[in-house]
Amino acid sequence: xxxxxxxxxxxxxxxxxxxxxxxxxxxxxxxxxxxxxxxxxxxxxxxxxxxxxxxxxxxxxxxxxxxxxxxxxxxxxxxxxxxxxxxxxxxxxxxxxxxxxxxxxxxxxxxxxxxxxxxxxxxxxxxxxxxxxxxxxxxxxxxxxxxxxxxxxxxxxxxxxxxxxxxxxxxxxxxxxxxxxxxxxxxxxxxxxxxxxxxxxxxxxxxxxxxxxxxxxxxxxxxxx
Amino acid sequence: xxxxxxxxxxxxxxxxxxxxxxxxxxxxxxxxxxxxxxxxxxxxxxxxxxxxxxxxxxxxxxxxxxxxxxxxxxxxxxxxxxxxxxxxxxxxxxxxxxxxxxxxxxxxxxxxxxxxxxxxxxxxxxxxxxxxxxxxxxxxxxxxxxxxxxxxxxxxxxxxxxxxxxxxxxxxxxxxxxxxxxxxxxxxxxxxxxxxxxxxxxxxxxxxxxxxxxxxxxxxxxxxx
DNA sequence: ACTCAATGTAAAGGAATTGTGACAGAATGT
DNA sequence: ACATTCTGTCACAATTCCTTTACATTGAGT
Numbered sequence: 001x002x003x004x005x006x007x008x009x010x011x012x013x014x015x016x017x018x019x020x021x022x023x024x025x026x027x028x029x030x031x032x033x034x035x036x037x038x039x040x041x042x043x044x045x046x047x048x049x050x051x052x053x054x055x056x057x058x059x060x061x062x063x064x065x066x067x068x069x070x071x072x073x074x075x076x077x078x079x080x081x082x083x084x085x086x087x088x089x090x091x092x093x094x095x096x097x098x099x100x101x102x103x104x105x106x107x108x109x110x111x112x113x114x115x116x117x118x119x120x121x122x123x124x125x126x127x128x129x130x131x132x133x134x135x136x137x138x139x140x141x142x143x144x145x146x147x148x149x150x151x152x153x154x155x156x157x158x159x160x161x162x163x164x165x166x167x168x169x170x171x172x173x174x175x176x177x178x179x180x181x182x183x184x185x186x187x188x189x190x191x192x193x194x195x196x197x198x199x200x201x202x203x204x205x206x207x208x209x210x211x212x213x214x215x216x217x218x219x220x221x222x223x224x225x
Numbered sequence: 226x227x228x229x230x231x232x233x234x235x236x237x238x239x240x241x242x243x244x245x246x247x248x249x250x251x252x253x254x255x256x257x258x259x260x261x262x263x264x265x266x267x268x269x270x271x272x273x274x275x276x277x278x279x280x281x282x283x284x285x286x287x288x289x290x291x292x293x294x295x296x297x298x299x300x301x302x303x304x305x306x307x308x309x310x311x312x313x314x315x316x317x318x319x320x321x322x323x324x325x326x327x328x329x330x331x332x333x334x335x336x337x338x339x340x341x342x343x344x345x346x347x348x349x350x351x352x353x354x355x356x357x358x359x360x361x362x363x364x365x366x367x368x369x370x371x372x373x374x375x376x377x378x379x380x381x382x383x384x385x386x387x388x389x390x391x392x393x394x395x396x397x398x399x400x401x402x403x404x405x406x407x408x409x410x411x412x413x414x415x416x417x418x419x420x421x422x423x424x425x426x427x428x429x430x431x432x433x434x435x436x437x438x439x440x441x442x443x444x445x446x447x448x449x450x
Numbered sequence: 451a452c453t454c455a456a457t458g459t460a461a462a463g464g465a466a467t468t469g470t471g472a473c474a475g476a477a478t479g480t
Numbered sequence: 481a482c483a484t485t486c487t488g489t490c491a492c493a494a495t496t497c498c499t500t501t502a503c504a505t506t507g508a509g510t
Contacts, residue, residue: 135342138329151331158486175371196488198468205469216371217467217496218384383497421499423457430458442456442507451510458505469494477486 004030005122008049010040010066011084012058016109020053023111024118037061041069044076051121053114055084080121084109136172137212137224141165150208157207160185164200168213168223177220197221229255230347231272235265235291236280236309245278245339252340262286266294269301276305276346278330292326303377305346361397362437362449366390375433382432385410389425393438393448402445422446 007029011017017033024031032047034040037058044052052070056063063083070076134140140149146162148155157165163185168176176184181197201221205213214222232254236242242258249256257272259265262283269277277295281288288308295301308329330342359365365374371387373380382390388410393401401409406422426446430438439447 136328138331160487174369192487193489195468195490199470199488202469202471214381215468215496216381216384219371222370385498417498418500420457420501424459424499427458427460440457453508453510455508456506459503461501461503463498463500465496465498467494467496470492471490473488473490475487475489477484479484480482 004028005051006030006032006047006049007118008040008044008047008052009033010035010037010043010052010058010063011055012036013055016055016084019111020109020114023115027115027118029118037063037066040066044070044079045073048075049079051080051082051118053082053084053118057085082117082121136169139165139169139208139212141169148208155207157204161200161203161207164197165204165208165223168221172224173222175216175220175222181220229253230276231255231257231274232343233265233269233272233274233277234258235260235262235268235277235283235288237261237283238280241280241309248340249343252343254343262288262291265291269295269304270298273301274304276307276343278307278309278343279326280309281329282310299376299378307342307346361394364390364394364433364437366394373433380432382429386425386428386432389422390429390433390448393446397449398447400441400445400447406445 007024009017009021009024009031010033011020012035014035017035021031021033032043032049034043038061040052040054054063054066067081067083070079070081135149138151142149142154143166145154146156148157148162148165164181167181167184178194178197182192182194186192186196201213201215212223214225216222232249234242234246234249234256235258236245237260239260242260246256246258257268257274259268263286265277265279279288279291292306292308295304295306305327308326310329310331328342328346330339360374363376367374367379368391370379371381373382373387373390389406392406392409403419403422407415407417407419411417411421426438426440436450437448439450441447
């Protein structure tokens with residue numbers, strides 16, 4: 001069973017609700033609407049949406065306020081929030097999505113734009129919503145997925161390369177001696193020529209970027225500088 | 226009194242300055258901004274920030290150039306530097322840590338991300354400085370990283386030089402006889418001319434500063450006076 | 451002051467270590 | 481079965497490091 005993603009739209013302008021709502025429904029989403037902040041929060045609690053699109057400027061309770069309340073609700077903490085703002089509006093207000101906003105969209109909105117934006121947000125949500133990845137020098141390791149995030153791009157690495165990277169990455173700056181690397185990545189009983197390490201380091205360097213790894217001659221390697 | 230951490234933001238795009246600046250201020254930091262490299266350096270010298278966030282791509286003077294100048298300024302050598310780079314930009318240049326950056330962050334930036342990243346960087350620096358304050362005559366040795374801190378500057382030494390320094394440094398003031406040095410650093414079975422020691426001492430003197438090592442004629446060397 | 455052995459200094463060769471591309475067997479996917 | 485990817489090894493190039501060498505300078509003892 002393929003459950004549709006639920007989207008909650010909060011805006012005080014009925015035209016916007018209708019326009020955006022229509023397009024998102026066409027794209028296959030379940031859309032709910034609310035015409036003010038208070039109603040938006042009630043709605044959010046009852047339908048538990050995947051994504052909330054929130055107008056910043058609303059009478060009584062504005063978008064940022066709504067965002068704060070939703071963020072502090074443990075049941076809704078995973079929900080993605082996107083702000084809707086009028087173009088040219090003061091950036092610093094929009095910047096209020098330190099409260100937990102994930103994106104913002106400027107009005108007037110083209111339907112196609114908003115649909116693709118929503119798709120992107122929902123696609124990204126799985127990895128993003130849990131917690132911020134632990135990035136070190138622009139590199140994050142996802143042990144579950146066996147992948148590496150370099151500059152936001154996901155990259156799959158072969159097992160040995162992954163393990164080697166994981167070892168060095170786990171303690172950036174620490175120098176791992178060649179023997180230590182061997183026993184950690186290859187195990188104590190396996191016998192491989194020492195040059196093997198160099199070759200794998202080279203692979204990592206070419207894939208993740210040179211400069212991420214530092215050679216300490218006669219000793220070993222480290223991640224970072 | 227709890228002094229706020231000072232952050233200097235250098236970018237030619239006013240939007241970025243505003244967006245990031247706003248969010249960092251919200252997080253409780255003292256934020257200063259500069260809209261080009263030249264101004265950034267002036268600002269850095271006058272406010273002595275804890276962290277500098279530096280756009281790589283800027284007209285006239287780019288981020289790496291600024292970084293180099295700051296790194297060569299003894300009063301600012303302790304400062305943490307993070308680069309801002311556009312996603313997808315070739316970062317091999319930046320990643321070449323010759324530039325001396327401590328981290329880099331990709332644009333477009335989410336406020337949440339940058340705030341947590343800044344926190345992490347500042348946290349790291351603090352622990353770095355409190356956890357290994359074993360300075361002797363302005364020199365600290367970091368065995369794990371295989372580096373030496375001289376007046377706050379991190380320096381990588383070749384293996385033999387590092388071992389020699391470590392030996393002498395471990396007991397400042399104590400005179401190590403030449404034979405003792407040989408057996409400790411080179412081992413008992415290795416045969417090298419005695420002048421080898423002198424040459425290595427000289428290397429250390431030129432790198433760490435003369436005056437740190439004292440010659441005891443006819444006997445050996447010691448660290449300190 | 452002089453002497454001479456010890457040390458300072460710079461440069462240069464050689465030694466050791468690492469970088470790199472190509473290759474072959476193993477493992478895996480189709 | 482075939483193609484693809486992964487893994488480890490090799491040979492050779494590039495680099496860094498170490499040691500030696502040659503000469504200058506120092507300083508303790510006479």
